Amino acid sequence: MTRSHQPRRLPRENGEGRGRIASVQSVVLPQDSLVKRIPSRPPEFRGPDFDARFDCSTLIFDAVGSADGRTVRLLCPALLNLREALVRASIRARPSGQPCRFTHRQLDRHEDMLVEVEPGTTALEIASDLGTFAVEVSQPRFDWFAGERVLLTLSKNNELVWLQDWARFHRDRHGATALLLYDNGSTRYGVDELLAALEEVEGLNRVVVVQWPFRHGPPGHGSKRYWDSNFSQLGMFADARWRFLQGARSVLNCDVDELVMSRSGASVFAATERSRSGVTSFFGDWVFGIQDVTRDLDDSQPARFTDYRHALAPVVTYRYGLIPRHPMRCNPKWAVVPARCPLEAQWHTHTINGWWRARLVSRDFRFRHFREISTNWKYDRSERERFDPARHAEDPMMRDHFARVDWAR
Incomplete structure (x- = not known):
């Protein structure tokens, strides 16, 4: 049975009200x-x-x-x-x-x-x-996000202030108007406390927390092989798409440790909505804590995005002397207009499978991936490096974006 x-x-x-908890x-x-x-x-x-x-x-x-x-x-x-x-x-x-x-x-x-x-x-x-x-049967709730620019993510036990800052950044830099968060069985707080913290972020018309009580699944063997057993996040994407987001104006998929930036200062939501394809994909760069430079962290004062100034410098190597490779670059994330996404396509972690337009990568948008904004659930990301000018570079785009965010509202 x-x-x-x-x-x-x-x-x-x-x-x-604007807050909802769904199961x-x-x-x-x-x-x-x-x-x-x-x-x-x-x-x-x-x-x-x-x-x-x-x-x-x-x-x-x-x-x-x-x-x-x-x-x-x-x-x-x-x-x-x-x-x-x-x-x-x-x-x-x-x-x-x-x-x-x-x-x-x-x-x-x-x-x-x-x-x-x-x-x-x-x-x-x-x-x-x-x-x-x-x-x-779970009834569809497309009305909750109709016409909204929606942040979408899966989270477990992340610091509440990280979630708040992540939402504030994308609200002020990209015009996010709603948040759909799947809570993957957090034990540090309950869903009521989580929703209350997210509702403290001003300027969002809708905040929904979905209880998602499934094992996330083991990672692959290394970075390329045997990514075959982590089912939960792909199920989350399907649930979000078919239950909540068909009427959304546009949707941004990125993790809580990722902030999307623009060389031109454009909104990734607006750019996706204006595009011929209805999808925008973009690569990312790691942001590291630097020993004796970045603020020391402790349990009473968790890391904040604004503690960081350095991203990894771009590295380009060539396979067979001809084919460029970017070994330090983060795999892409994406934004999409749901109504323009082919029905047969699959929303995926780093692309939208079965849709060739999602393989085209923007030159304007790039996300920053913050190594220390982490619960270390996959591996220990707390070890810091000494500053190396060949490896680390101050990031003026990150600094300029931070200056345009109201982190207190």
Whole structure:
């Protein structure tokens, strides 16, 4: 048997005001189930904490209804050995009891099932070789972000002041008007405290925190190989897109330790909206703390973005003497107009898969990736370097952007 994992619904999900807390309608296998998701990665490349990080039990992240009430999209992590059982399942709509046809789509580390239903469907009953279970339908809330310029991110246990400063920066430098944050099971504070801190940031028309209680997943083997087992963030992108953001004016995807900057001073939202394609991608540069230069940190005074002045100097090498490579450059992030994104494309961490326009990289926009704005969840980023003029460079663009932000409001 399987069970539905439905985090406690909080009153603010349907309350008044600009703040909301939302939950998901998910399905997970019981802890004592004899059937689990089996990793596709060879054991010799898994690492010592692979099993603790790997999500072996989630079948469905969320069941998202459509605006017209005629489809429900089941958002799933890569099903792997569980795929055949779920794809061969029979599905009935509740309360009508009518059988439902559905199509299945397999993407990178993510799958979805688009189920045809009658308007008024509130839940699905799924019968498969894995068991029979019911999942309620999460109604779409496109109205929450209609016409807004939305910051989108996934976060766990980040300092509240980092989240506030990150939102303030993108509000003042790019014109962000709303924030959609998926909380990945923070233990340092509850969702009410998190939402209250975000609501302290002035100038945002809508702030939504979604409870996202899934294992993030193990990283790949090195920077290039076996990125095959971290499902949570791709599920988050799908949930945000199909449940909340179809009516958004534009959306910016970047992490809490990343600030997007512009050589011209332009807004990345406005540039994306004006573009022919409706998407803007941009590379990033690391920002390091420098020993005896950057303010010393302690638990009572966490790092702030404005503590930093130096980015890594650009490095260019050449493969075969001809092909330029940028070994210190950060992989791109992106902004998009959701209504102009092809339906078959997949929102991804560093690009939008299946959309060639997302591969074109802007020369105007660049993000700064702050090494010490981190909980060190992936690896220890607290060690500082001594200043090396060949490696570190003062960043006037970062300084100029900081001067144009009201960090107190």
